[in-house]
Amino acid sequence: MGFWVILALFLTSGEPAGAKVVDDFTHQCDGFFYKKTAPDGIPAVNPARICQQWHPFPDTNEPFLCFATLYDTFYRTPIWSAYYLMRNSRGAHQKIPPKWHIEPQLIANNLGGAMQKESEVPDDLLPSLKERQAINDDYGGSYFDRGHLFPNSFMETTLRDSTFTLTNAVPMDPCFNRVTWSRLEEQLKSQLLSNCVNVEGIPYLVTGSVPNQNRKIPVLDPEDTAPPGDPNDDYNRVSVPSHVWTAVCCDHQDENRKFSLAFLGENKAEGAIETLLVPDLEARLRDLYGSRNNIEVFSDLCQGADKERGVKISSEIKKKIVSGNILIDRALERKRAADNLAQRSSSAQKQVKTSSGTAYALQFPNYSEWNKFYNSEPGFICELSAPGRVGHTTTTLDHNEFFKRRKRDVAPETEGPVCLVQKEATLPTLAMGGQCLNDVCSNKDESYSWCWMDQKWEYCCTEKCEFNEEAKQYECQSSSYGKVPCSPQYSSVTAAGAACRSDHPCGKYGSTHYWCYIDYGETWQYCCSPKYPCGSSGQNLCAAADSGWKEIWCRM
Template identity: 45%
Template sequence: MSRQTMDSLVLLGCISLWAGLALAEVGSFSNCTEYFYRGAEPSGLHTPRTAEICQRYKNQYRFATLYDKANRIPRWSAYILHPSNCPGQPWRLGKWFMEPQLRSNQAVSKDYEDTSYDQGHLNPNSFQCDENHRATFTLTNAAPMNPCFNRIHWSKVERTLKTQLTGNCSNLGGTPYLMTGAVPSNNVKIPIQDEDKEWDRDRPYNRVSVPSHLWTAVCCNHQDKTHKFSFAFLGENKEESKLSNLSVDQLNEVLPCLYNTPGQIKIFKDDCGSKSQKGQEVLLAIKSALYNTFQILLSDSYSQLLPPVKMINWTGRPPR
């Protein structure tokens, strides 16, 4: 083999390696505040083991993520909805990117092999187009999700939400800011040895926390206050999932209980028009569409989504 051929093979190997790496900016949100409502990041969800990530792809910042290095899942991703239908765009990509800066503190695709969980997006790939779409396929934007929850319950909420936000926010001159978060589980991590069909191989187990809950907070910012609104969704990451809609203020109240953190949590800098008539109309349209089209029922009672012990700690009384 000639020296020129060897050099070409090395170059191709390097290109192949870097194709699987995403060169995000880890350590600060200073270059991606545009993805936060009023430029303010959420408060109360940092820990000593979280990393601030400005998700960058092809030299542009695409969204923001607070990554939990201890549990190897994102605590949340903040993003803006792209209103286009993105014609001709593939639904999914075959490869997920990695962040070389985080190295051993993040999940890898092999962690999901031979498990009963999907690699679920927090910033949904269906909400983005072109390079923004590709940028969502980073492992720092993924968490293990139950397939029924991810592909049926949560997916239908995302699809309906995109339709309503496009028509009632983006197309009316508003900016739809969204945040989707994952609550790490204390006792379920993948890979799980009992699920591994090739259990005799050399593979580390119990690396990536399976979230107990997923949540999404929505804020449509608009110069006309009558078109400004916000609300949130909360769901259990399991096959027979319960889904609830709630105000952002209510989400702020329940998240400290779910994350088991003593301090206050604030998702948006203010309530973003949480009591507006427009928000109630949009939420009603979402609930009606989910039920009429997919027979998915959104509940107004979010306390039922809390585990019994956490519900007692939060409400002072056991579940009914």
């Protein structure tokens, strides 16, 4: 019986619902570990071993075992998650996630064995929930991302919702998470599919974080008065890790195909990623965790006969990550040259800050100037960003100054719109924004590219989304079918100046106007159309649709 058949049986094996938070991973969910042996020696103050279960089909009673996590209720963060790269994990990251979940059995054993939504927890148990794990409010206004340890793109498509649990997330710097670490995940997945999964190898992965006792969220605003009782009840609850790491073992019957590799990254905007051998990672982790014991991620280091195989693959991954930074560097150089020329005759755009090739924030005197530039560089866009978020990711601020600027909701020491230079989404993409549901964009015997989204199908763009002056709307080519309406990638800030949810930028999402969610509930706001940005319809006015319809107030 092949491994992937065995794995399918393992995932659907009727583990008792109570086997969620366990005393020992052995015989509960040890199939997620190389040689059925969990990492050893990695310290946790108050450890909780979680066999992560998910109910993908509400009408069935059988939960799926999805991955394993060592959680620390003291830091309220996962120390590591162990998982596979699934064979049918095709497609990129899920762009519009479900609401984030919590682990009920960290509160009480009688709450069932599958993760659930925070809103489903009885009111009388909410204090216990806050005491032992992170909640969604901990991330609200912090400007940190909920950074996956087990990436949702590595999971089988019908089970990706299971990775959206706060017991699988740590506060990550948004620039590091969305650019550097995201590139690592993308390239690692590509290499493992071709060099391990597609040649009948078994890819075991462990991704972890190093807690930081001195940096936690939410941060208490110095101008506010702490609530009665323990100040840690609402502030300084969730540790912001100093580092994140991933160790990989491709197990194979052929010792020449077996290999291991590892990566270590510093959780900050300009944080770089190191490629390491597994024993070198273990030595580094011992220092970072301050462990007195030896750390063992894989029981025998997962070394095959070809000792250089892992080195070659990790070098290829690092090369792809670095090349992405070089492309952005070149785009910025062209931007600087244009600035130098324009500054001789007018007040042109100016660079605000850079962060060592990771992301670049550019400032413009007005939205009209931004509109001319935002998608003029081939392969890149300059996406509008909320001032507070840009200020946080591109500068180092004293806590007092950070809160003052956040309350004013203006970029530090700047005026005018600010945007982040980033790569355009890889084609094909959904024309109106969003994410395919258990599907990918393709023709499927039609003349146009399309995929399923929720309960209907949607067109996909096979070429860039651009404005059609005659039709007065953004359009893109969809294979040989012709032009279809589309929603460009252009902004993550609403007309009122609020930051869009990190996974839900401004877009049409099937509507005629632009909008985005601003929290993980149902709160949304209008966005200005990129064709009619703030100020185009008069001071503090813009249009929410490409036709000029829905004139709304906007924050200049």
